[in-house]
Amino acid sequence: MAPAQINYKVPSKLDVENIIYKLPASDKVKLLAGEDRWHTYTIPEHGIPGLRVSDGPNGIRGTRMFNGVPSSCFPCATGLAASFDLDLAEEVGSALADECIAKGVHVLLGPTVNVLRSPLGGRGFESFSPDPYVNGMFAARYIVGVQAKGVAACIKHYVGNEQEFERKSTDSIIGERALREIYLKPFQMAVKHSNPWTFMTSYQQVNGEHVADSNFFLNDVLRKEWGWDGAVISDWTGVYTTAASIKAGCDLEMPGPSVIRGAAALRSMVGRKLTVDDLDKCVRRILNLVNIAIDSNIPFNAPEAGIDTQELRSLLRRTAADSIVLLKNDDAILPITTPKRIAVIGPNARLAYTSGGGAASLLESWTVSPLQGITQAAKKIGAEVKYTLGTRGVKVLPLLDANLSVDKVLGEWWNKKPSDDFFSDRAGVELPEAEWSTRSQTTRNWCIDGVDADIVQPMSYQRWTFTFIPDTSGDWLFGAFTAGFGLVFFDGHLIIDHYNNAQIGPNFMGKATEEERALVKNLQAGKEYKVEVRGTADIPFFQGDNFAPKGGFRLGGECVVDEEEEMEKAVRLARDSDVTVVVVGLNQDWESEGWDRDDLTLPLRTNELVSRILKADPRAVIINQSGTPVEMPWANDAKAILQAFYGGNELGNGIADVVFGKVNPSARLTMTFPKRMEDSPSFPAFSTRSEGYNKCFYTEGIYVDYRGHDIKKVDPLFAFAHGLSYTSFSTSTLSASPISASGTFEVTVTVQNTGKVVGREVILVYIHDVVSKLPRPPRELKAFAKTKELQPGEEETVVLSLDRDALGYWSDEKHAWVAEAGLFQVLVGGEKIEIELAKTIQWTGV
Template structure:
C-alpha cells in the first residue's frame, strides 16, 4: 500500500455525512442548559462521561491502551489481547501492519463496550533514559508519524475513537506533573509537534490528550497557543481534547486554553465550577459550547448520539488476535548481529538460560498494563518447537533484584469488608496486584462503605527455601503467611506523588521457609484510607514476593556447564518493571542483576551463543562482540515466545529495523531528564537521536534503521524525479529504488531514504529520514520501492518569521539499510 493509500484508509466518511452529523450535534447542543453542559465536560467517573437522555446521548466510555484494551475494570476476569510494545510496532517500519493492529484493538474495544482508546503515544525518544519509551515509537518524528497514523486509521476504521497523546513534549517521567519543558520553537515544530501534525493531517484522529507538563511556561491543559492556535487553528483539528488524568488545574485557564474534557470525573475543575465561572463573567458560555460541541461530535462519530449516523457503519472483518500478535512480534524482532550465520539455529542441542526465558516480560509497566488470557514464554515456545530432548533450561541469572508482584504459584482474590467486618464484595486480584481507581470497585462496594480489603488465597512454591514477602503500597497492612502474622504496621509515602502507591518501590516485610509443591494460606489486608487532597479516590496495593535467592555464582556456573555441553547456547536477558515503567526515568542503561556476567561466562564457554534482549528500549550490551548473535525482541506481547521460536528455528525471518539508536549511555547525546528548579531545558535543540550521533561523529553500538534478516540484498539503482520540478508548489519528489534478493531464501527489505543538503548547514542535521518502504522478493528476484518524499522533508521552521520555509537547492538522496549503511546515492534539485 502506498502512503497515499494509507492516508485514505480508515479516514472516515464524506462531506455530506459530516454535515448531517454536524446538524444533529448543533440541535443537541441547543437543547442543553449551562449546568448540564458543564457537567458533561467534567466526566462522571474514572473512565466515562455522563449520559444525557434528553438529547439521546449515551455515556461515552474511554479505556487505556496502547497494546491492548483494558476496559473500565483493571481486572484479569476480563482478559485482553496483549500485542507487542509500541517500540516493537515501530520496529516493523510498516504502517499497514500498524493499521491492522488498530483494527484488532477496535474489535477489542467494541467487545469491552469502549468508545475511545486512550492511545497512541507519539512522544519522542529524546533521551534513552526515558522510563516510558517502550510506550512510544521512535526517536524520529517522521517514522513516528507514519506508524501512528496507520494505528489511528486502523482503530477508527473499526468505529472507535483515538486520543493521540501526550500533547506535547511529555518525553520523560521525572516530575512529569509539574515540569516546565523549555523547548526552542524550531525543535518544537520540527521534532515534538511533527508526529501530532502528521497524524492530524493524514489520519484525522477524533481525540487528542494533553499532557501533565508545561511547555515554555504554560501547562499544556491551558496552552491557548499550542491547542487553539496551532492544533485547532493551523492544523484544523476538529476532535475532542481530553486532559491526562488529574492534569487539569484551573477552570478558566483550561476552558480558555482549549481543554474540552477534564478527567477523571466528577470532581474536576469543570462541572459546577465551570458553570459558576460563566455566571460570574470570568469566561464566556460560547467557550463552553465549543467544548461541548467537540464532545458531541465525537459521540456522533462513534454512534452514541441519537439521530447521528456513525462514521463507520460496516465494521472490518474479525481479526484473529493471537495470530496477529505473533505476526507483529516476529516482524518486529531486530537481528542486530549474526556472525557466521548462527541463526537460524542449526540442528542440534540448545542450552537455554535466563530467568526471563521462563518468566517472560511481555509488556511494560504502568497504565499500559493489560491482562492477557495466556502468555507464551521463550521456554514455552522453544519447548514446543524443538525436538524432544534437545532443549535444556537453567535460570543462570535473575534480573529481579527487587520483589515482584505475586504471580507464579499464587491464587488470590480480593475480599472487601465494612467497618463491622461484614463481607460487602469480592473481586479479582491479578498477579497479586490490586488497582481500583475512581468508582472501579467490585459490585456492592463504594468508597464510603469500604473499610478493609484482603488479598486472600494460596501459594504453592515451585522451589523450597526462604521465600521473601512484602508490600507495595501505602497505608496500614497486615501480612499473614501460613497462619502467622508476619507484618502488622503502616507504610508511609517516600515522595510527594499521587501515584506513589502504584509506581513506588516494594518493601520487604517477611522471610518464610517453605517447602516446594506444598500449598500455604496467604493474605494481605489493607485498612483503606483516602489521603486528604488526593486528586481521585483509589485503592491500590500489591502483595509482592521473591523466590529463595541462590548464590548467583552457582546459577551462572550451572548455565555455563549446560552451555558447554550444547551445540548452541541461548541466553535471554531482560529489564524489569522497576527499570522500565510509567512514573520514573532510568538512572542508567545497564541490565539489572548479574545478567551481563551470565552472558560473558556463557559466551566464553560456547562460541555459538545467541542473546535475546527482552527490553522495551535501549540497554547497554557490553558483551555484544563476544557472542555470535544478538536478537532484540522488545516487549513482545502475549505470543512472544511462539514468535521467538519461529524466528530462531527459521520458520520466520526477523523483520525488524531499529526505530531508535542503541549505544552506551556515555556516548548518548541527551542524558538530562531531571528538571532543575522545576524546569528542563531542551538545550540540544533539534539534535536528538541519530541527528545528534551523526553531527557529533560518534559511532553507536547499532545505528538507527539497522536490522539483519536471513537473506542478503543488493541495491542496484536509484532514480529520483521531481516531476515537473514544482516541488515548491506542493508536489512531492519521488525516488525509485531497485533492490535484488541476492540470498538463498525469501525475505523482506525496508528501503530507507535519507536526505542530505549539498551545502552543509550547522543548524540542520547532517541527514535525516525522508521516506521508507518495505519490499518482498524471493531468491534472485528484484523489487522496486517507489518512495514519495513529502514537501515537509525540505522545510525548516523559521523562528523569526514564525513559519515553515522551503529550502531550495541540491540534496543528496541516499537509499540503504540504515542511517550509516547507505547503498546507492543520487542528487535531487528542488
C-alpha cells in the same frame, strides 16, 4: 462501576446545535468533565449518552484495572515500528478496534507519539521512534486502522512529555525550530495522513505554560494552523486551571468526577472569567464526538468481552516475530537447525514480559514466555531444553500467580472495621460476613476500580486469602506492598507489617507502601500454605483523592538461591549444551510510566552473567528484551544478538520463530543504541533531579538520536536502522523524478534478494540539503517502504512518494516552513552516512 447510561443500545443521533441551545449552563459544565474514570457524562433527559474510553496503546484494558476482562497485548510501539511495516501497523490498529468494540469502548487512548529524546525515558517504549517521520507515519497508519471501524483514536501526549520525573510540573524548554521539526511534527503528520478524532494533552509545561491551558498549542497551532476540529481530552488529572483550560480549548477534563471544573466553572461564569460561548465551543466538540460514536454502532454502557480467534493469535504471533531485530549474526549462528541439547538461561526467559509498565500494561488473555516458545519449537526437531535462571533481573520480587491453588485469590470488603483485632498480629481473626467479595487471578491487585461502588465505600477494609504452593523446596523470600496500610500473614505468622508506622511510597502510582521483604525458611515443594493479607484504605492521605484505591496489595516471592552457585550452574549448563540461548533485559520494574531509568545498565548482575556464559560458550545466542536502548559491554564478544522488545501475548513464539528460522528477521532499529549514556545527544539535559528546580532544557535542539550522532560523528553501539537478515539483498537503479512545482517527486529503487532464503528488505530514503541557510542534519529520513517476501534471486521495484515536507525546515526568523531552492541529495540505504545509493536533484523553490 459504569454510570447509569442509556441501556446497552445505540441512541439516535444528536441534534448538536439544538441541544446546545436548550442545555442550561449547569449541564454544559457537566459535559466538560468525565462522570467517572472511563466515561464521559450522561444527560438522559437530553438523550446524551456517556462515551467509554480505555487505555491503550498496545491493548484494550477496558474499564477495570483490577479484575478486568483479559485483553490481547500487542508488541510495544518501539517493537511494532521496528518492523518498518506500515500495513502491519494498520492491521494492529484494526485488531485493537475489534477489541474496543468487544469492550464497548468508543475512544482508544493511543497512539503515543512523544519523542524518545533520551533512552532513559520511562515511557519510551510506548512511542514509535525518536525520528519524527517514523513516529508520525506509524501513528497515522495505526489511527487509520482504529478509526476505519468507528473507534476514535486519541493521539497523545500533546506535546513535550518526554520524561516521567516530576512530569506534572516540569517545564520542557524547547526551541521553536526543534519544537516544530521534532516534537510537534509527528502530531502534525498524523493530522495530515489520518485525522485522529481526539487529542490528549500532556501533563507538563512547555516553555512556561501547561499545554491544557495553552491557547498557542490548542488553538493557534492545532486548530487554526493545522485545521483540526476534533475534541481535546486532558491526561488523567492533567487539568490545573478552570477558565484558562476551557478558553484554550481543552474540551474534556478526565477523569471524573470533576476536580477543576464543575462548580468552579459556574463560579468563573459569574465572575465573567468564562462565557456561555466558551462553554459552547467545548460542548459542541464533545457532542460531535458522541455522534461519531453513535455512527459507529458501538453500544453504550455495554458489557465487556474479550476476543480469542485463530486470526487474532496469528496476527499477534506474526507481529511479535516481525518486531525482532537481528543485531549480530557472525558465522551464521542463527537460525538454530539441528541441536540435541539446548540451554535456555536468563531472568527474562521463564516469565513473559509482554509490555512495559503503567497505562500500557493490562491483564493478558494468555502469554507465551521465551522458555515456553523455545521449548515447544525444540520438541518439533527432537531437541531437549534445560533451563536455569543464571541471575535475578527484577527490582521487586516476581508475582506468585503460577504458585496459586485453583481457587486463586479471594478478596473481601467491609465499609467499617470488621473487628477490633483486625490489625492485631494474629492470623485468622474471626470476621463477620463480608459486605462484598470477589476473586482475582493474581497477587497484584490495585483496586482503583473493579469494586462495586454501590456497596463498597472509598474508605474501606479488605481481607485477601489464598493458598500458596511452592514449586521448589527451600527458603523463600517474599516481598509485599499494600494500597493503603496492611498486614501480611504466611502460614499463620505475621511476616510483613505495613500498618504500624507505615508510610506511602511510589508504588501503585504513589498510593501504596514501599516493598518490604521477609524470609520464610524450609518450605516444601507441593505443600499448601495459607496466605492472608488484611488492609485498609481508610487513611487521611486518600481523602478527597479520586484516584484513591479501595485497597489492594502486591505480593511476590522466589526461592532463595546462592547467586554465585546459580551463575556457576548456568555456566555448566552452557558448556554441556549444543546451543545456548541467553534471554536478558528489562521489565516493568525498570521501564514504566511513573519513573525514568537512572542509567543504561542491564539489571543487577545481568552483564556479568552474559560475559561468563560467552566465555563458556562463545557461540551463545544473546536475546535482549527492552523497550528502549541498553548498554551491552559484552557485545564485541557475542556472535549472535537479537533485540526482542516487549512482544505482547505471543512474545515467546515470536522469538522461537526467529531463532529456529521459521521467520527470517526483517526488522530494524527505530532508535540508536549508544555505547554509553554520555554519547546520547540529550546527555546531560534530561530528567534533572534537583529539588525545587523544574526546568528541562532540550539542549540538543533538532539533533535528536541519529541526527546528533551523525553531526558529532559519534559511533553508536547499534545505529538507527540497523538490522540483519538470514539472507542478503542488493539495491540498484536509483532514480528520482523531477520535483514538481508543488514539491512532489518520486524515488524508485530496485531491490534483489541475492541470498538463499526468502526474506523482506526495508528501503529507507534520506534527504540531505547540500547548501542550506541554516544548519541541518547530514541526513533526515523522509520516506521508507518494505518489500514483499522475495524469493532468492527475485527483484522488486519500489516507488516512494515524497513532497515538499521532505525538503523543508522550520525558520524561526519567518515563523514558517521553508523549502529553499537548490540541490538536494537523495540517499538510499540503511544505518550509515556512507549510503548505498545517492542521487542529486534540484528544487527551484516556491
